[in-house]
Amino acid sequence: MADVPSMEALEALLRRLPGIGPRSAQRICYDLLVRKRNLLPQLATALERAHAAVRFCERCNNLSEAPLCAVCKGLHRDHSLLCIVESPADLRAIEDTGMFSGDYFVLMGHLSPLDGVGPEALHLDRLSERLAEADLQEVIFATNPTLEGEATAQFLADLVPAGITISRIAHGVPVGGELEYVDRGTLGRALHGRRLLDE
Amino acid sequence: MADVPSMEALEALLRRLPGIGPRSAQRICYDLLVRKRNLLPQLATALERAHAAVRFCERCNNLSEAPLCAVCKGLHRDHSLLCIVESPADLRAIEDTGMFSGDYFVLMGHLSPLDGVGPEALHLDRLSERLAEADLQEVIFATNPTLEGEATAQFLADLVPAGITISRIAHGVPVGGELEYVDRGTLGRALHGRRLLDE
Numbered sequence A, B: 001m002a003d004v005p006s007m008e009a010l011e012a013l014l015r016r017l018p019g020i021g022p023r024s025a026q027r028i029c030y031d032l033l034v035r036k037r038n039l040l041p042q043l044a045t046a047l048e049r050a051h052a053a054v055r056f057c058e059r060c061n062n063l064s065e066a067p068l069c070a071v072c073k074g075l076h077r078d079h080s081l082l083c084i085v086e087s088p089a090d091l092r093a094i095e096d097t098g099m100f101s102g103d104y105f106v107l108m109g110h111l112s113p114l115d116g117v118g119p120e121a122l123h124l125d126r127l128s129e130r131l132a133e134a135d136l137q138e139v140i141f142a143t144n145p146t147l148e149g150e151a152t153a154q155f156l157a158d159l160v161p162a163g164i165t166i167s168r169i170a171h172g173v174p175v176g177g178e179l180e181y182v183d184r185g186t187l188g189r190a191l192h193g194r195r196l197l198d199e
């Protein structure tokens, strides 16, 4: 289809999205260009709006359109609990369980020395401020149950001031898996069954 | 995530694309907004460009950025053969076999009385012009091997002038399937094994 460069360009970009291979990128292009042409400008506008409006919460790094996200603005959160996750998607997965009403801090990644991701990438200055807040009684590490996620939890546990309980969500979540894709029931049980972190 | 309306709007639009369910729409949004933010404006521009540039070939209805598509502008096509398909994606699937060098006509659909799609939707005036061209010797129906595709081929066969051979691609393609997703080898054999249409 050397005659349709704008369609090829669109296909190439779609292939960079998660879960979209060459065949589905092609299928989406034909569907948009033949059957759903009015979706093309609608999608373009939605992408631009999201790009302009969505930022990271100044307190927890969650996605938000305001300086503070919906969770941080929530009136009924339990500020004695701080749950530390790797990504906004993980935060959403835990919120969707409906079994946690504490605060969050999103690391935006995990330690990965091989990829050159050291502690400086994990917003440690802001995390330290959160760990120093007066109400805090327990820090729950909900990093991914991977080698990197475990190592990150171990590393950050050293930053938690003495006297504050440190826990890790239970290994109900499958080892080696991605927290974001764990079913809600398993994730809820894993939260309830959290254990003290043996350092 | 009631706090991120622009992300919700994007998710809702993504769910209208083929093969993208609620979970993958959510996954794509997080991937774009957290890890690939520069893809957001790139994708928006690509969608707008494709919307503005891609039209339908004036001769065969294939997707094109010029009045005539790459196939219709081709210098080495065999104008004695006319292959009739339902969609531009089906045309591309046949071109990708590398086993057909004739001309095409894209119906942009099939007869579907229950959905109110009658013959007037299938560009019959332009198809009639194509069927009256002097070089034409054989019309190959490559509509989908579905009830509607077969009925459409049967209906259109009556429009083919006397003396012109009428054929149907062989039933190597699975009955009830969608032509667009048939593997290339099967589709190539189906073209080679085309049989005379018994009316």
Ligand SMILES: [Zn+2]
Residues within 6 Å of the ligand: A057, A058, A059, A060, A061, A062, A068, A069, A070, A071, A072, A073
């Ligand atoms: Zn927040």
Ligand SMILES: [Zn+2]
Residues within 6 Å of the ligand: B057, B058, B059, B060, B061, B062, B068, B069, B070, B071, B072, B073
């Ligand atoms: Zn054409």
